[in-house]
Amino acid sequence: MSTVAWPAAPAFDDALATRLQQAIDFKTKPPGSLGRLEALARQIGLIRNTLTPDLVRPAMLVFAADHGIADTGVSRFPAEVTMQMVYNFLRGGAAINVFARQHGIQLEVINSGVRGVLDCVDERLVNIPVAAGTRNFLEAPAMTLAQAEQAIAGGMARVRHHAALGTTVIGCGEMGIANTSSAACLMSRLCDVPIDACTGRGTGLDDAGVQHKQAILARALARAPRAREPLAVLAEFGGFEIAMMVGAYLEAAARRMVILVDGFIASAALLVAEALSPGVLRYCVFSHCSDERGHRRMLAHFGAMPLLALDLRLGEGSGAALAWPLVQSAACMLNEMATFADAGISTDHSEQGGEQSGEQGGNHQNNARSGAQP
Ligand SMILES: Cc1cc2ncn([C@H]3O[C@H](COP(=O)(O)O)[C@@H](O)[C@H]3O)c2cc1C
Ligand SMILES: O=C(O)c1cccnc1
Numbered sequence: 001m002s003t004v005a006w007p008a009a010p011a012f013d014d015a016l017a018t019r020l021q022q023a024i025d026f027k028t029k030p031p032g033s034l035g036r037l038e039a040l041a042r043q044i045g046l047i048r049n050t051l052t053p054d055l056v057r058p059a060m061l062v063f064a065a066d067h068g069i070a071d072t073g074v075s076r077f078p079a080e081v082t083m084q085m086v087y088n089f090l091r092g093g094a095a096i097n098v099f100a101r102q103h104g105i106q107l108e109v110i111n112s113g114v115r116g117v118l119d120c121v122d123e124r125l126v127n128i129p130v131a132a133g134t135r136n137f138l139e140a141p142a143m144t145l146a147q148a149e150q151a152i153a154g155g156m157a158r159v160r161h162h163a164a165l166g167t168t169v170i171g172c173g174e175m176g177i178a179n180t181s182s183a184a185c186l187m188s189r190l191c192d193v194p195i196d197a198c199t200g201r202g203t204g205l206d207d208a209g210v211q212h213k214q215a216i217l218a219r220a221l222a223r224a225p226r227a228r229e230p231l232a233v234l235a236e237f238g239g240f241e242i243a244m245m246v247g248a249y250l251e252a253a254a255r256r257m258v259i260l261v262d263g264f265i266a267s268a269a270l271l272v273a274e275a276l277s278p279g280v281l282r283y284c285v286f287s288h289c290s291d292e293r294g295h296r297r298m299l300a301h302f303g304a305m306p307l308l309a310l311d312l313r314l315g316e317g318s319g320a321a322l323a324w325p326l327v328q329s330a331a332c333m334l335n336e337m338a339t340f341a342d343a344g345i346s347t348d349h350s351e352q353g354g355e356q357s358g359e360q361g362g363n364h365q366n367n368a369r370s371g372a373q374p
Helices: 014-025 036-048 068-072 080-091 095-103 145-164 179-191 207-223 230-237 240-254 264-276 295-302 318-336
Strands: 059-065 106-113 125-127 169-175 258-261 284-286
Touching (some): 014 318, 036 258, 036 318, 059 080, 059 095, 059 145, 059 240, 080 106, 095 106, 095 318, 106 145, 145 169, 169 240, 169 264, 169 318, 179 240, 179 264, 230 240, 240 264, 258 264, 258 318, 284 295
Parallel strands (some): 106 125, 169 258, 258 284
8 A cells, every 4th residue: 555645635615516506597598508518617616616717827738658568569559659749749740739729728748758768858848757668567567656656746746837837727648659558457457347348449459459459458457466456556557657647637636726637548547546536536527538448438437428529539638628618618607607687687487486496507417426516
């Protein structure tokens, strides 16, 4: 067991939940008519602990690292692509660059542990590698417990850096060839789901490739049957970028930031974070349902309803960036929409004691199971 005291996510204020619901219901619209945007607005208010949440300086942290398991042929692409994509991020040519630019999201690339030397100085690159890639977890633990803790601390530090610059919304993206294999093993062990149901095509394996990947991952899980505790599972099967995402989530929730959760790998990191410090989940907005096999089931495990379903299977934080404008709209609705009283508009008949009196708002369902239920 780890002796580290992980940052705790503050509890939500039940009285504020009621006031947020009233504020939303008093807006000039039929109750519930903004659908899930209303639940999202309420969750954002609870996260920021105010009726007027400030979502400022959204930041996307893209963590990159290599994986020893890549050498067993579990990805369609070779490990060198991780480093090549880091250079692509720094040149501004990747999908996440395009979407971050489009939506005014600050982008930072973190070398969490790629193979080889990154010989460049770039203000958007943070060089904090734990090691030159993980070990092949078919044969040995991917990393030591100390390395897992070091990586988690690295992710926490990046969020502290952005918090000091005023950021209240954080997204995590990742780049690491073979990291769907890590994510599948984390899911299988932490959610107790057979590995076949957690193993997908990743970058585009064919059926034979997926079968090979499943066989490798089944052997890897069998190698370490006793690893059950979240930090131990992370050390056995994780990656340095995944561990840094864990730290980023922990720190962001403790600081009452809105967390934009991306796809399969980003969600697998959240499994670890939530297991280490229960309550992080309430701070999470699930951006999309990835096309990667296993993600739908992982979302169900969280009780999450993602905002988008676009058949994305990319990672990098791309889905989180695409969902940001919706999150922004939910906060703007709460902050800027007039109330019936402001606008001098008559309220509905239920105000006069009609049959519809009682709880208004209709859709009180939240983005995640343990989220903002009043
Ligand atoms: C050019 C390229 C850009 C990417 N951007 C994200 N990924 C995604 O694919 C990888 C995971 O899939 P697997 O486990 O099959 O290797 C991760 O790096 C992930 O972020 C990419 C993959 C490639 C090839
Ligand atoms: O959903 C994801 O994050 C994902 C899926 C496939 C490949 N890379 C990332």
